[in-house]
């Protein structure tokens with residue numbers, strides 16, 4: 402019946418547009434009215450599509466282009482939904498009618514009956530005082546932002562009826578967005594397991610069903626513990642649903658601080674007295690945090706010393722288009738990987754990374770240590786791998802589980818002080834929505850973080866719903882004076898067999914992850 406709510410929609414455009422090589426710059430604000438995210442492609446003069454951006458359902462983006470240039474918009478499964486040639490006019494996407502209906506989350510009959518019949522009753526019942534009291538006890542607002550949505554994080558409050566015969570319900574605050582009233586009220590009566598709760602929340606929020614293959618969504622307590630079953634969730638006033646299945650720290654507002662425990666009885670560095678670290682929000686999109694004094698004692702020196710004899714010219718994973726090409730000027734540093742096999746200091750660091758990110762240690766790659774000399778750099782790039790660009794590389798596609806697994810977070814460590822330059826810049830931070838040119842080294846736009854020994858930046862390459870976050874584009878800026886040492890700790894959304902190395906390391910990572918599940922590692 403939802404299809405009928407929409408007026409007659411235009412047909413999907415399919416013809417190839419006439420393009421010309423104009424030179425008048427045009428800045429377009431594009432609104433996506435669909436219930437689905439769309440990808441934005443620039444159509445080259447030879448007719449090839451180059452993916453430049455994605456726009457969430459209901460969201461806007463800016464396209465900086467030139468008059469005469471052609472752009473296409475496709476859903477994530479490749480369906481063309483609109484195309485346009487740049488002119489001075491604003492552009493609206495024309496949704497195709499087939500897109501509606503098919504992507505509604507389907508509720509099993511049992512839930513559909515219960516939710517359908519009870520929803521109005523629940524709204525009626527949970528009005529006014531009882532709702533306010535329950536919400537105050539839950540306090541969802543500490544995880545919500547007034548400034549930026551965090552797509553795919555939904556904060557849940559259990560509304561427990563005062564009498565056993567009354568209706569238990571759940572208030573949902575959608576997409577990390579601060580509202581005084583919940584986005585939806587859900588009757589809990591028919592819900593018997595977490596997978597059913599996911600369906601009901603998706604239905605209530607009109608979220609698009611996410612296609613296969615994807616990770617199952619994850620539920621967490623307010624202190625970032627994964628909730629194993631519905632019973633555990635119902636015992637808590639508040640919980641968080643991450644559609645992409647992994648915990649991400651919500652950035653909330655610039656300067657916001659999350660204080661996170663990193664110590665425990667088993668911590669090798671306990672005696673050094675570092676009980677917690679502070680994640681200070683530096684950007685909302687991409688979600689970016691600075692953490693001072695994350696690296697401890699002689700750990701930085703240890704990594705530099707251990708890496709130095711093994712450095713080789715840096716590489717990148719070439720896309721299909723660039724296969725066989727030289728790396729050229731893209732990434733000019735030297736680097737090496739350090740495996741944590743039989744290395745207690747690297748293990749202590751890995752444990753701290755797990756404590757801070759709340760993602761299990763089996764999701765980590767081997768540490769990548771980098772050294773940049775004067776004028777060395779890494780041009781604008783993303784740390785995720787867009788599966789679309791690796792279609793001809795079966796090894797990479799299987800590592801990516803065809804889109805279900807990717808680099809989720811980067812914990813980037815500065816291992817020395819740099820006299821000048823060498824910042825890590827995020828050109829799309831602070832609302833600069835247009836993607837930076839792929840070969841840019843311009844670090845004056847957006848947010849630039851200065852290297853400082855023992856500091857780390859943590860940023861997310863995926864959104865909480867698992868989508869690639871194209872705003873996570875970043876640059877290793879030219880070192881102007883001195884040498885820069887740094888290290889990448891890359892954390893995947895699922896376990897990562899990449900470079901883990903050595904049976905000792907594998908065992909350690911598995912044990913560490915088990916401790917995360919039991920909340921005993923930090």
Ligand SMILES: O=C(O)CCC(=O)C(=O)O
Pocket residue numbers: 771779784823824825826875876877878887889
């Ligand atoms: O060197 C930097 O600041 C950033 C390096 C980087 O982004 C990378 O190695 O992926």
Ligand SMILES: [Fe+2]
Pocket residue numbers: 782783784875
């Ligand atoms: Fe990077």
